[in-house]
Amino acid sequence: MSTPVETRNGMRWIRADLHIHTPASEDYAEPDVSYLDILQEAERRELEIIAFTDHNTVHGYERFQREIEFLQTLEQGGRLTEEEISRLNEYRRLLAKITVLPGFEFTSHFGAHILGIFAPNRPLSLIEATLLQLGVPAEHLKEGLCGVANTRHVTEAYETIARAGGLVIAPHVNGPNGVITETLRMGTSGQSRIAATQSPHLHALEFVNFYTDHEKFTSPGFYNGKVEHYERRMFCIQGSDAHRLRRLPATDGQVLHRHGIGDRYVELLLPDNSFEALRALFASQDFDRVRVPKRDQKQWAVDAVRFGGSTERQVLRPIDDENHTNQLWCDVAALANAGGGVLVVGCEPGGRVTGVERPDHLSEQLRKGVAEQITPQPYLSFELMSYEGQDVIRVEVKSSEPPPYVCSNGAIYVRRDGETVVADRGEIIQLCRRALAEGASSPLDNGQDLDLPRSGVEIVSGQKRGGVWLYEVRDLRTTAGVTRDRAQGLWAYAISRYEDLRDGRVDVQSQVKWKGRLGLWRAYRQGSRTKYDLVHRDANGVISHIFFGVSDWGLSEAWESLLGERSGEPIEHEAQDFDREDEVVPPHPEDQPEPISPEPISWGERRIRWRGRGGLVAAYRDEQSIGRFDLVMKDKDGPGQQEYRGVALEKLTDAWLNLIRVNRPRTGIEVVSASQSEDGEWQYVFRNLRTGDVSGVPWRLQDIEPGTVREYAARMFQQDLPLDDSKVRWWGNLGYMRPMRSQVDLLFVDEQGELHFYYAARREELTGEWRDLLELYEEM
Structure with missing residues (x-):
């Protein structure tokens, strides 16, 4: 389905992308892309005018022409293969719809880029002669180099390109290598910037982040002709600066060239899609014949899913018949078990948009299916989008409760290798462990059949209010509303361990020694006493209670039997603080450390942070970005101390880690x-x-x-x-x-x-x- 055509006085809005690179540019991201691929993608994005603007070369357009000329020569001699016949016919079909203009992206003396765009009938030798005039050496004319030394200055280049019959456009003016950004480096009072953006030989300014909420000189609105010294009103457009076919998803990190063909385009009201019509427009004062559509940012999000493909938290699903509704609620259950995600209905993996014929009906069917088939029910947010002429449904899935989310057929669905599948035993166990870490409890065991220890504490619950976690602590009495900052001693230790579970930093199941439904998680020394972290699991094997810092007095026979059987287990040193009476094993780096004795000055001073006998001098990363620590340990007897430099994280005991770990401040x-x-x-x-x-x-x-x-x-x-x-x-x-x-x-x-x-x-x-x-x- 194509976009409806709007006409005015025999003219119509034509979509153009005047800044497209090809594999002839040295920094092109997909060197195996063909020129036919580029034209097909331009057609898909409904472009009717495009320009090949490779870095300091017109070689990309030359290679494009040579391929077509070669196929035509073979055709005249009757020597085309079936594949070559198909390729030539596809070129002819596309070129009947799309005008491809030759051009280049020139790098000026101070690094600013300039687009020169020419008519298709302009001899390539004359365009190359223009590049030679601009200072590009003859030996580099075919190389597509991003940077060339000793070239012409910005305003000189404008005039040279214009006199050669080219359209002159300043690309990404407010981005890297744009004339606004680069002229700021010249250190003038704005004279260079004015000349670089107001030159009579300049036809248009191309902006990135076209729509902004300010009126600084980086905004297209600044060039409306009403600002002193910037009296010349400018045509302001945008272009993709595409170095690949299709836009990369946002999950791919900070990639220099992310946009694809047609991602940023301009619409021009023209009688036809010819170079002459384009040139006449830019030579006029008809600014209302140029518009830059404000593309919905949520369409970018769909792009990221489409071209990024299906993953653990992204599902693309085309809809061909009613049977797909069952697959959709399975996808919802799998996303809920993954912690939430996005389901896009009406797209195929790889990017093709199939659309949804009856979106209201499908949405209602999916809501009904989820309500009937999934327990507990996840939260769904539906959004109907018009995308490339098709109706597409974007469903955001959020987990309302800890997993697992179970379907009425007894199956538990998960995402594996980009597919929705039935969970295996290991995946089900992992879901249950995650539920435990998120604080889920089992309704099958309320603790009435459990002999509670008579010492220690249990974190009964944790709630986040106003950004602060509040804990209900059972310690001989039930105390609600405890924050980590207020907690001390055993409470602080219990909350710290509870948070490790809640945030998934500790896998308690793999560390517990069980006897029936009772378990010993950890034994450690605190002063002269041994303390235990104990656990209890319900009839389904789900841990329902954890008791921290329990002493061995007053325990029931069942607990005593558990501890008796585990009496040979290793006992750790108390992790909350350094023990002043008992030996704490210090880290042992491989090399003998140098003395730590920083020179105190008013600023730049470094003091040791002590806790008991252990002291932290500094924490930092080494040349391999590995965390290292400079530590000090006071001797147990006497005033001496041992110093340890560059200790790695894996060599630290819990005592050292608890010294290093500090809560973020609650302000700022x-x-x-x-x-x-x-x-x-x-x-x-x-x-x-x-x-x-x-x-x-x-x-x-x-x-x-x-x-x-x-x-x-x-x-x-x-x-x-x-x-x-x-x-x-x-x-x-x-x-x-x-x-x-x-x-x-x-x-x-x-x-x-x-x-x-x-x-x-x-x-x-x-x-x-x-x-x-x-x-x-x-x-x-």
């Missing part, structure tokens, strides 16, 4: 990540330390309101990398810098050696080690 903003998009825009992911919430969509710096904490955090983060230790006061792996009257910027190095930045933390709200840090340096 953490910069979780900062990266550059393919368009050169810095994007930030923030964590609100008060709520613990992480921003789902990266923030562009230009979209952050000036004067906000986020803007301050983003600006300081850029300034702080790479970190200068001479500006930090360290206390082990905790540090701070830039103390202000009411706020402070904090640093933390975790057990993996990763550095965390916490900005604008309010002093009066700091607790625990963070407050101790400032008090240590007498800054509060």
Whole structure:
């Protein structure tokens, strides 16, 4: 189904992408792509005008022409194979619909790029002569090099290309190698930027991130002719800058060239799709004949699923008949068991859109099927989208309760190797373990048939309210509303272990020694006493109770029998703190360490953070990005101490790990990540330390309101990398810098050696080690 045609005075809106690379560019991402592939993808995206604009060469268009000429020569001699006949006919069919223009993307003296686009009948030798005039050496004319030294300046290049009969477009002006970005490096008061964007030889400006919510000079709206010194109104367009056929999914990380053909296009109101009509438009003042559609961002999300294929959390499913409805609710159950995901109905893996003929009927059938077939019921969010002329249903599946999600036929479905399949025994066990880690309990065992230990604590429940986890702790009495910050001693230890289970960091099932329904998880020393972590499982084998820090007095015969049988099990040292009376085995690095004796200065000072006899000097990553720790251990008898440098994580006992681990402060903003998009825009992911919430969509710096904490955090983060230790006061792996009257910027190095930045933390709200840090340096 094609898009309806809108006409005006004998003209119609024509879709164009004037910035497409081919395998003739050295940085093309898919070198095996053919020119026929490119034309077929352009047709699929409903493009009628495209331009081949390889880096500093027209060789891509030349190779495209030579292939067609070769096939035509074979045809004249009657020597075409069946495959070649089909290929030539396909070329003719596509070229009857799509105008392909020759061009290049030239790299000017300061690095800014310029598009030169010419008529199809322009001899390629003359276009190459233009490149020679621009300074591209003859020996590099066919190579498609991204950078060429000693070429013409921007405004000189504009004039040279225009005089050669070409359209002159400044590509990705507000991105990398764009004239706005590059002219900022010249250090002038704006003269270069004005000349580079207002030249009379320049036909159009191409923008990335075309739609923005500001009116800075990086926005197309800035060039409306109403701004002083920028009086010339400019045609503002967008192009794909495609270095591949189809857009990469967002899950592929920070890839330089992500967009595919037609991902960013412009619509032009023209009498036909000829170069002459295009040139006449850009020579006019008819700005209302150019429009840039604002593509729905959710369509990008569908693209990511389509071209990324089916995965554990993404399912593509075409619909041909009613029998597929059964497959759909199986997919929903599998996604729910995976923790949630997205089901796209009306697409095939690989990208083909088949559509849904009766979307309302199908949605209702799927809702009904899920309600009748799946227990417990997951949360479904339906969205009907018009996608490339077809109706497509996007279903977001969220897990409302811990797994497993069981279907009425008794089957438990999971995602395996991109397919929905019936879970095997191992996968079912894993689902049950995940449920336990998420805090699920079994209704089959309420504890009435269990002899409770008379010491220790049990975490009865945990709830997250306002970003803070609250725990109900059973300790001779039931105490509700305990937070980790308020907990001390055994409670703090129990909550720490409970959180390890909840977050899936510990597989308790593999560590428990069972006798019937009672189990011993761990035995450890605390002072002169032995303590136990005990577990109990229900009739189905699901762990229903965990008791932390239990003493051996007052236990029932069943518990005593369990401990008696396990009396030979190894006893660990107490993990919550270093024992002052008993020996704590220190780490043993391979090499003898050098003495640790930093020179104290006003800033750049580093002090040891002690807990009992153990001390942490520093945490960092080595050249191989492996977390390392400099540690100190006081002698058991006497004033001496042993020092250990560069200790690896795997050599640390629980006591050392508990010294290293520190809760995040409950105030301020953490910069979780900062990266550059393919368009050169810095994007930030923030964590609100008060709520613990992480921003789902990266923030562009230009979209952050000036004067906000986020803007301050983003600006300081850029300034702080790479970190200068001479500006930090360290206390082990905790540090701070830039103390202000009411706020402070904090640093933390975790057990993996990763550095965390916490900005604008309010002093009066700091607790625990963070407050101790400032008090240590007498800054509060």
